[in-house]
Amino acid sequence: MRWMTRDWIREAGGINGYGYANANPLNGTDRMGTAVGPALYFGYIAASALVAYTTSIWAQIASNGGDPLAVNQAQAGQWAITGAEMMAGGLLMTPISTAVRIGESGGVCVPDFIASPNGSIIRIPQGAEGPFPVMNGKGVMYTGGSGGFGLPKNISSVRIMDPKFGFQNGYVNYGSTQANGGWQSLSPITGKSVSPNDQWWHIPL
Amino acid sequence: LEGEDMDFSSYNDKCLSLIVGKNLNVIDFPMDYIEFDFDGLIFAALALPIVFFKDGRSVYSSFSQYTESLLGLVGQKVSSVLETKTKLEITFENENKIIVPLDAEMPNGPEMATLSGMGKFIGEWSKPEFL
Numbered sequence: 001m002r003w004m005t006r007d008w009i010r011e012a013g014g015i016n017g018y019g020y021a022n023a024n025p026l027n028g029t030d031r032m033g034t035a036v037g038p039a040l041y042f043g044y045i046a047a048s049a050l051v052a053y054t055t056s057i058w059a060q061i062a063s064n065g066g067d068p069l070a071v072n073q074a075q076a077g078q079w080a081i082t083g084a085e086m087m088a089g090g091l092l093m094t095p096i097s098t099a100v101r102i103g104e105s106g107g108v109c110v111p112d113f114i115a116s117p118n119g120s121i122i123r124i125p126q127g128a129e130g131p132f133p134v135m136n137g138k139g140v141m142y143t144g145g146s147g148g149f150g151l152p153k154n155i156s157s158v159r160i161m162d163p164k165f166g167f168q169n170g171y172v173n174y175g176s177t178q179a180n181g182g183w184q185s186l187s188p189i190t191g192k193s194v195s196p197n198d199q200w201w202h203i204p205l
Numbered sequence: 206l207e208g209e210d211m212d213f214s215s216y217n218d219k220c221l222s223l224i225v226g227k228n229l230n231v232i233d234f235p236m237d238y239i240e241f242d243f244d245g246l247i248f249a250a251l252a253l254p255i256v257f258f259k260d261g262r263s264v265y266s267s268f269s270q271y272t273e274s275l276l277g278l279v280g281q282k283v284s285s286v287l288e289t290k291t292k293l294e295i296t297f298e299n300e301n302k303i304i305v306p307l308d309a310e311m312p313n314g315p316e317m318a319t320l321s322g323m324g325k326f327i328g329e330w331s332k333p334e335f336l
Contacts, residue, residue, distance in 0.1 A: 136220050136328030143324070159326055164315050164335040171315075175326075180231070182240065182247025183321035195236045196251040196312035 152191025
């Protein structure tokens, strides 16, 4: 099985840019073209762990008045593990037997996050299903999840909208379903409602 | 609504027509935008709509009677809608109407209105300069 277009994560998905699930579609899925080949898989995980570890160190120094000796290495280590887990979860071409959700659409493999062409990370709410097309065909959404991966628990859905002028790679809007069934846009940081003028309503990719 | 089996697939670019024949049951004022509940279809006007009355009066968001004018539409059934690049027009059976200006200055865009319901995001309309 091959993609109609080149794999948009390019060589990270394997030397054959048009390959699907490492040419093993019976044991893997790659609906979004995001799965990577084994050569870079562990490199990405290690890099992600290092970034998370370093970020934790700097965050602690910034919050403790600039004292590097007061850094909690265990906390930094936990950040590194979480970063590695997030990267592994997002990149791993999970076997169908453990990852496929059997739904009305016949089952899809939902990644933990998606990387945009310019490297932005779109976190998918834990347990969400998708991607489902937005009804007017101008994007896709993952829905039915709850928080996870740093997202507030009340965030159940994310919609990834098509490119527009000024948003050449599209934009992302996190939200949830209100009691009346309508969409409510939420901040992926606080989980609170956001204004259409807020930066979190249109998160550029 | 016929429930969760309602088929939106044929409404691509004209999904506002889904609210024709629906009653405006609730108007909500979350944050700095306005939500209209049409029998479970939630139309969010992110750019504040203008109310046009049959007698020729028009009420803008800066007018003191704006909220009352909007609330006066509750209970009315939608008779027709019009979508253009610069506006969304919703006309009620009593010939009063609301118009959402897609080319308004605020919000800073691109989304100027959205339609959702029954847990589904149905569509959005953008400011013309972003198209």
